[in-house]
Amino acid sequence: MKKLVLIPLALFIVLVIFLFKGLWLNPREVPSQFIGKPAPMFDLPQLGDPSKNFSPKDMLGQVWLLNVWASWCVSCREEHPLLVEIARSGAVPIYGLSYKDKREDGLAALQQMGDPYVLSASDFTGRVGIDYGVYGVPESYLIDKAGIVRYKVIGPLTPQAWQEKVLPMIKELQR
Amino acid sequence: MKRMWLMLALLACLPAGAMAKEAPEMAADPALEKRVMAISEDLRCLVCQNESLAASHAELALDLRQQVREKLKAGASDKEVVDFMVQRYGDFVLYKPPVKPYTLVLWYGPFVLLGIGAATLFMFLRRRMQIGKQAQVAMSDEEKQRVETMLKNGIGEDKA
Numbered sequence: 001m002k003k004l005v006l007i008p009l010a011l012f013i014v015l016v017i018f019l020f021k022g023l024w025l026n027p028r029e030v031p032s033q034f035i036g037k038p039a040p041m042f043d044l045p046q047l048g049d050p051s052k053n054f055s056p057k058d059m060l061g062q063v064w065l066l067n068v069w070a071s072w073c074v075s076c077r078e079e080h081p082l083l084v085e086i087a088r089s090g091a092v093p094i095y096g097l098s099y100k101d102k103r104e105d106g107l108a109a110l111q112q113m114g115d116p117y118v119l120s121a122s123d124f125t126g127r128v129g130i131d132y133g134v135y136g137v138p139e140s141y142l143i144d145k146a147g148i149v150r151y152k153v154i155g156p157l158t159p160q161a162w163q164e165k166v167l168p169m170i171k172e173l174q175r
Numbered sequence: 176m177k178r179m180w181l182m183l184a185l186l187a188c189l190p191a192g193a194m195a196k197e198a199p200e201m202a203a204d205p206a207l208e209k210r211v212m213a214i215s216e217d218l219r220c221l222v223c224q225n226e227s228l229a230a231s232h233a234e235l236a237l238d239l240r241q242q243v244r245e246k247l248k249a250g251a252s253d254k255e256v257v258d259f260m261v262q263r264y265g266d267f268v269l270y271k272p273p274v275k276p277y278t279l280v281l282w283y284g285p286f287v288l289l290g291i292g293a294a295t296l297f298m299f300l301r302r303r304m305q306i307g308k309q310a311q312v313a314m315s316d317e318e319k320q321r322v323e324t325m326l327k328n329g330i331g332e333d334k335a
Contacts, residue, residue, distance in 0.1 A: 033265045
């Protein structure tokens with residue numbers, strides 16, 4: 001009979017463990033639907049030269065990083081120096097998706113902060129963003145040689161995440 | 176960092192009027208608009224998370240509602256529109272998650288708990304009843320006699 005009394009206590013402890021774990025989960029990190037699936041196709045004018053287009057199809061055979069950004073996005077500014085550094089290191093080509101941003105504003109931001117992108121595609125209406133399931137800029141997609149999304153970073157890329165997660169993955173994929 | 180995200184989310188949740196950016200909301204056709212809203216009620220706004228797509232004023236919500244509107248106008252069924260959203264944002268956008276192996280606990284867990292509770296209650300009550308019965312059975316004839324005498328003559332009289 002005494003043992004029975006312990007059951008509610010045990011259940012309570014289990015509940016506390018779950019709730020405690022929940023404290024450290026980030027509800028903003030919605031698991032991406034695209035990991036392991038082909039990156040959605042698009043064909044958008046380039047930010048620098050709108051007469052030319054860019055499509056992920058052009059990138060087949062290469063490992064690349066698609067970074068969704070905007071000049072109005074504060075966290076993008078936070079992330080920007082790291083992107084510039086990565087671009088300088090040559091670890092991976094970074095392509096930008098200028099999300100719901102005016103062309104002048106985007107170009108001005110790049111001039112001010114440095115341009116880590118090989119080029120940026122201009123998604124003025126945000127349609128391509130929706131196709132990629134973007135809901136909080138910045139977001140970055142690591143896409144492999146076959147055009148499959150391998151990893152997604154929601155929010156600014158941190159030096160730690162880059163060193164521990166993304167860079168090792170890139171090296172693995174480039175092999 | 177987290178705090179900044181929160182602030183951004185809150186900002187995004189500001190009424191659209193405050194943003195001074197009234198998107199081309201509302202289809203001219205009230206019936207269509209009703210369908211748009213009905214579908215949006217059941218979808219989560221990913222920016223505000225605890226608001227439905229119908230209630231949210233976040234810019235992404237405006238865009239997504241616009242997409243819903245256009246898809247319906249083009250003749251898509253309600254299910255096709257919902258699938259479009261799930262494909263991009265996952266089951267997380269659904270306020271009513273589908274029954275899948277990993278949501279079984281979510282859907283049926285409460286009933287299992289209810290069952291366990293009912294079974295425990297039943298067992299507890301039965302045990303109590305049995306204890307009561309045993310107490311009755313445990314009285315010997317002699318004891319019964321004593322009780323009867325007590326009832327007749329008052330307590331303390333039986334020993335006389």
